[in-house]
Amino acid sequence: MKTRTARLAHRRWWPWLRRIAVWAFFGLVAWLLVNQARAIDWQEVFDAMRALPAATLWLAGALAAGSFGTYSTYDLLGRHLTHHPLGARTVMGVTFISYAFNLNLGSLVGGVAFRYRLYSRLGLPNGTITRVLGFSMLTNWLGYLVVAGAAFCFWPLVLPAEWKIGNGGLRILGAVLLLLAAAYFVLCAFASGHVFRLRHYPFKVPSLRMALLQLAMSCLNWALIGGVIWVLLQGAVAYHAVLAVLLVAAVAGVVTHVPAGLGVLEAVFLALLSHEVAQGRLLGVLLVYRGLYYLLPLGMATVAYFVTELRARRWRHATSPKP
Template sequence: MSAVAAAEPAPRRPALRARPWWPWLRKGFWLAFFALLGYLLVSQARTIAWDEVAQTLRELPLPVLLAAGGLAFASHLLYSTFDLLGRRAVGHRLPAPKVMLVTFISYAFNLNMGALVGGVASRYRLYGRLGLDEMQVTRVMAVSMVTNWLGYLLLGGLAFALFPLALPAEWDISDAVLQIAGSLLAAVALGYVAACAFSRKRSLSLRGHTFTLPSGRTALLQLAMSCLNWSLIAGTIFVLLQGQVDYVTVLTVLLLAAVAGVVTHVPAGLGVLEAVFVALLGTQLAPAQLIGTLLAYRALYYLAPLALAVLCFLFLEIRHKAPSRNA
């Protein structure tokens, strides 16, 4: 039985005739991907007020900056192990360091460019180069997605239900609604773990694929890994704020920011994260201080890993092409 939720591949279809235009189309797609990657890197760098980031970083004590950087590093390192659960479910034999490197690159791309362009496309390309087929990659991604959002459901549910914040009036969301939503989120997370531990029916067939529940122990591991990762992300911001806002509030605001784009309009010129923090904490701290701190957080958690991920991605691309040139 599979150790984590996974889907068994459907029978393979007969191979289609070779299409001479397909290699050119594929190369064109990845050339466009690299062009988009470069454009996004440059455009994102231009949108950041680097003078504010520099000023904020200069004002941050070195121990605070090192501690925040350490928490950000720990979060990325932890997330890079999520695909190891998928490796166990799929049963492929790629070495753990290679799996973690692919996951790190994909996570950094996902944070900065979105799931479709970043996390999905890069995973298919990198894992494909390592010998996995599309179905295997899809199953690995599914496991990581379940792991990531399982912790969000529990932490967000508990935070919204037990520590509701005073929301802006224009959001049109009452405390009762937020508490009910929080209770439902937590119930879904706990229900998943309970189903994995006690359900007699271990698989579900959907559109030709069989989804197998993991063991209860594995589900608890998924939950623990995800909760810890979200806690490390919130800890990074908390440390940069130097204790001016309590940790539970920072965590709750961060989790609200993850869904804020669905329930409210974001002011022009601000990212979702910055807008939510300013809206909810602007009475406790000066908006300029909040934005400067969050820009520093983005530099540590988003841009620094992205720069490293781009270098790793290019290194893997060059190394992959080298043998074919020497053949």
């Protein structure tokens, strides 16, 4: 009886505690941003943006395009596993649209809602969509575990003195992330084909070969994203440091549930790299990065979304039984 009462109390209080923690973190980020904004010379920011060479912008844009192209292949793995009939170009188009909206509007709207909307309009059942979506998310975060684990374990950041966690703590965190990734590969090696049920949804363990393909694709994507910011910084900071800060910012954005990580990305970069790069220049680079990696793809995805909706409507009319 006491155990049941404790469980009920936990269910009642845990959501509130989680919300309080999220809002406290969000408040801390907002406070950091306000404090940083007061000290920033905004003219310096705009001058830094205008000073970026055209060749640098083109190279950063090419890396951003490579990242989106890589991410757009994630759902092809789910297509291979589920054997659904949609063509590769259609699947990549849906993934691109979902990813662009995911970055700007959050995972529930972009990554989930848009996939369900578009795939269901194209004739896929919800069960298949769930499997494709779940495997795509697994692919993305598998690469994160390995890239972040390696970065934190072997090239730890120089953290501000007031931070509680030091280089030793980062190395431990990196090792834990690598162990989690290794556990997944062990599972795929020895339990390939086994079906687990996660909250009533079946998960079929992929083969080790598929897991390695997931790893290669996701690691490449994270590496390309870090490359965009590194190129815009024109080598002012070591690549592994830029990548590590990006990985910290990515988790911070997920924890706060802020659409597009708005303000979170900037706060983390300013906190961790402002001792190496002038604040105005760093913020200018991040604003250009947002334009290249967030806003430009969002505009393209908006057009592609309406085109996909139109094609889906035509496909449904063409395949519906005639009276």
